[in-house]
Amino acid sequence: MPLIRVGLCWLCTAAVAAARPLPLRFRGGSAAALTNASALNATGEALDLNDVHDNATATANATTTNRTDEGLRASIKAYFRGAKELWGDVKTWRRLRREAKNGTNMILSWHERRVKSKTIPHSLRMLPILANPLPPPFGLVLVGIASLVPRTLLTPEFWTDNQALTFATEDGADVKRRHAKLLDALAAAAGGDGKTGSDGGLDALGDVGGAFGAGASLELSRLRRKHLIRLARCIRPHPPSRWSLHFLRTASIRERLADAARAMSEEDEALARDVSLFQNASAPLSPREVLEVCAERGLAVGGDHARRLARLERWCEARATLLSALGAGPDDDSASLVLHMPALLSALLEKAEEAVDGDELVVA
Numbered sequence: 393m394p395l396i397r398v399g400l401c402w403l404c405t406a407a408v409a410a411a412r413p414l415p416l417r418f419r420g421g422s423a424a425a426l427t428n429a430s431a432l433n434a435t436g437e438a439l440d441l442n443d444v445h446d447n448a449t450a451t452a453n454a455t456t457t458n459r460t461d462e463g464l465r466a467s468i469k470a471y472f473r474g475a476k477e478l479w480g481d482v483k484t485w486r487r488l489r490r491e492a493k494n495g496t497n498m499i500l501s502w503h504e505r506r507v508k509s510k511t512i513p514h515s516l517r518m519l520p521i522l523a524n525p526l527p528p529p530f531g532l533v534l535v536g537i538a539s540l541v542p543r544t545l546l547t548p549e550f551w552t553d554n555q556a557l558t559f560a561t562e563d564g565a566d567v568k569r570r571h572a573k574l575l576d577a578l579a580a581a582a583g584g585d586g587k588t589g590s591d592g593g594l595d596a597l598g599d600v601g602g603a604f605g606a607g608a609s610l611e612l613s614r615l616r617r618k619h620l621i622r623l624a625r626c627i628r629p630h631p632p633s634r635w636s637l638h639f640l641r642t643a644s645i646r647e648r649l650a651d652a653a654r655a656m657s658e659e660d661e662a663l664a665r666d667v668s669l670f671q672n673a674s675a676p677l678s679p680r681e682v683l684e685v686c687a688e689r690g691l692a693v694g695g696d697h698a699r700r701l702a703r704l705e706r707w708c709e710a711r712a713t714l715l716s717a718l719g720a721g722p723d724d725d726s727a728s729l730v731l732h733m734p735a736l737l738s739a740l741l742e743k744a745e746e747a748v749d750g751d752e753l754v755v756a
Contacts (some may be wrong), residue, residue, distance in 0.1 A: 404673045430689060431542065434590075435600070445488075458735065463535060463539075464539075466552045466554075467535060467539035467542075467552060468535060469538065469552075470530065470539075470550055470551060470552045470555075471535045471539075471550055473496075473549075474518075474545040474546075474547070474549035474550030475522060475550075475552075476549075477549045478511075478514060478515060478518065478547070478549050479513045481507045481510075481514075482511055482515060483506055484504065484507045484511075485508060485512070488500070488504060488507070488508055493559065493584060493587060498581040499665075500662060501662055501665065501666050502659065502663045502665075502666045502676070502677065502681075502685075503666070503676060503677065503678055503681065505658075505659060507660055514547040514548075514549065517547055518547055518550070519725075521534050521535065521538055521545075521546075538550075540553050543559060546652075546679070548684070556680055556683060557683065557693065557733075560683045560684065560686070560687040560693045561687075561693055561694075561740050563687040563688070564686065564687040564691065564692065564693050567626070567687065567689070567690040567738075568738070570622070570625050570626050570631075570735075571690050571734070571735035571738060571739065573622050573625075573626075574622045574623060574626055574732070574735045575736075577618065577619045577623075577737050578610070578619075578732060578735070581609070581610060581615060581616070581619055582609065582610065610659060610728050610729075610732070611726060611728055612646050612649055612650065612727055612728050613646065613728075613740075615728070617642045617645070620642065620645045620649065621634065621637045621638070621645065623649060623728075623731050623732070624637055624645055624648065624649055624652075626731065626734065626735060627648075627649070627652045627656070628656065628688045628689070628734070629688055629729070632648075649727060649731060650727045652731065653726075653727035653728075653730040653731050654727070656730055656731070657730045659731075660708075660711060663685065663704075663708065664708045664711070664712065667701075667704055667705055667708050668708075679697040679700075682697060682700050682701055682704060683700060685704060686700050686703060686704055687739075689707060689734050689736035689738055690734060690739075691703045691704065691707060691734070691738055691741065691742075692745070694741065701739065703745070706741055707737055707738070710737050710740065710741060711733060714733065714736075714737070
């Protein structure tokens, strides 16, 4: 019996110990306890960091979604606005065509000249999107796809304001690079060393003006083939490619340049008339057209519409001053002078604007 009682006591003690375990006591093992606590703290911090990262990711996704939605809305608005503008250009083109058939003598504005030359190509280019057979909710899918590559699939009427500014900035930078190469060739042809530096040949412009005044050394018939190719690369609004020019004869390049000079001279005269109308509180050119004109002539497109219009007005005034100083006019100016003039004027006006901005900074 005593043995049985001792066994029962031992079993009860073991059962109680198993049911309510005592806290562990580390003897000589404090480092292990600290290591376990540090691991638990690190795990908690990692979980907190994961929560912060998840919140940041959710915020970024929400921002991206909002921007995507805004971009889609802007593209859809630009699509309907562009369709309305293109339809207005079609009506203007039909009116001009009807007046031309009736033999009406009229002086076209810059906008009418541009409508006459671009309406048909732009209409044919946009016809697959405008006349798609899908119903309205599903037809907008084509608009969304086209808005991903607007410069390839859309005409300028259908660009958003941000896209138009971005493309005009790129076009203006490309025109400035071509103008810089042309001014290098021009300085060499005028008797310089051909090293114009970073200012694009501004040091030799006085000699170039004298050569144009004489009307001999810089005529198209006396320019070299390489100079003619660089000059043809500055034809607006659509210069020919460099490779196509290499396969043309020099005489053919001169003929193309002469035709382009006549068209550019008439366009500049129409632009000067339209710009002069701004002083009479009328607006023959829209902000988008002013942006396009500045980019084609290598003028800066930064700032607001008023600043771009001021640059364009100075360009037209400088053109008229140069023609009057050289004794040339719309009917008797040389083709070489007309073709070189955009590069000359844009470089001079850019340097003058930088000087004015520098003086304003000094005064401030």
